[in-house]
């Protein structure tokens with residue numbers, strides 16, 4: 305309330321006016337009805353929600369967003385959102401700084417899909433007619449986006465750790481028709497990190513563009529507890545041509561906050577053909593000049609700016625520690641699964657996602673049991689997710705299992721809230737109780 309008063313005071317010189325909000329007398333009644341409807345949700349904020357990639361926004365982000373809504377600025381242009389455009393530039397400079405970038409081009413957008421669309425739109429213009437490659441575990445929207453952009457697209461198989469197979473990529477590149485390779489820095493299903501050093505080395509040789517889809521994994525550039533391969537990949541992320549990172553995933557923001565960055569600020573000329581492009585460092589840059597979208601919420605910029613003021617994007621800082629705790633939670637759950645003969649695991653978590661499945665006589669039986677455990681856990685208020693993964697990811701642990709399907713339906717848990725670390729034992733108790741119920745019914 306104090307903040308709202310302060311903001312209002314900034315406009316106190318204006319002539320008094322009567323604000324008209326039709327229906328205001330029924331506000332409380334409708335808000336109550338809204339709350340009633342919103343109860344029909346999974347408890348995404350709670351540590352026992354350990355399923356999909358969902359994380360509650362930080363209180364400062366919610367409040368700064370609501371505060372900015374008092375004005376509802378539009379960051380499509382400086383006169384639509386003067387203060388929030390400046391806040392957006394400052395916040396984006398900090399994000400680029402995480403990857404060692406200083407003079408670059410970047411802005412916020414609706415989310416990871418929009419950000420990848422922009423990055424591939426630029427890539428397609430710089431390498432017309434050439435192929436865009438991404439791993440078979442890359443986010444499904446890359447196929448859609450390249451369809452929309454009418455760019456030729458192909459997937460590259462993954463190794464048993466869910467990472468783009470660098471040998472297959474090297475072979476594929478020999479045809480000489482590839483313009484861009486998308487390296488996923490944390491796949492959606494398993495959190496696998498593509499081998500960026502190898503991709504960059506191939507890029508030197510074959511002269512293609514490298515785009516890092518770090519929508520989910522990007523903030524792990526700050527984490528100190530990655531295993532060596534992932535750490536090596538994140539250490540080189542500043543060498544790619546473009547990066548997508550989603551503040552609305554790991555950056556503690558409400559939905560509607562993605563971010564695209566281009567290492568070469570000259571990419572701006574592709575957005576605006578009929579007027580000179582403006583460098584990111586220019587004080588006069590209208591973000592609408594370097595964004596595919598027109599209207600964009602200034603409130604999202606205010607929320608991100610405030611969050612980064614409170615929790616700077618620094619290695620060893622409080623924000624980084626939160627990411628490290630989520631990853632430690634994933635490692636702790638993985639250790640428990642490894643030690644339990646009822647379950648099998650595929651890859652060790654590279655970030656904070658764990659995938660696992662119950663052992664059974666056949667892949668189809670294990671798949672059916674996964675779904676049953678998912679349901680039994682939900683009844684205990686433990687919310688997991690299910691994923692469909694190629695059987696070869698599990699090859700080392702399948703033992704005598706009959707391979708009657710090409711994919712295995714498994715359980716998946718994204719442990720992205722710092723609180724998850726303190727809740728691993730409780731999650732394990734509920735998971736094993738659910739498994740006992742399901743296995744008991746089987747016998």
Ligand SMILES: Cc1ncc(COP(=O)(O)O)c(C=O)c1O
Nearest residue numbers: 415416417418443492517519520
């Ligand atoms: C790696 C990756 N890229 C892109 C996306 C799409 O992002 P959004 O849902 O914000 O559009 C996701 C979403 O989970 C993702 O994990």
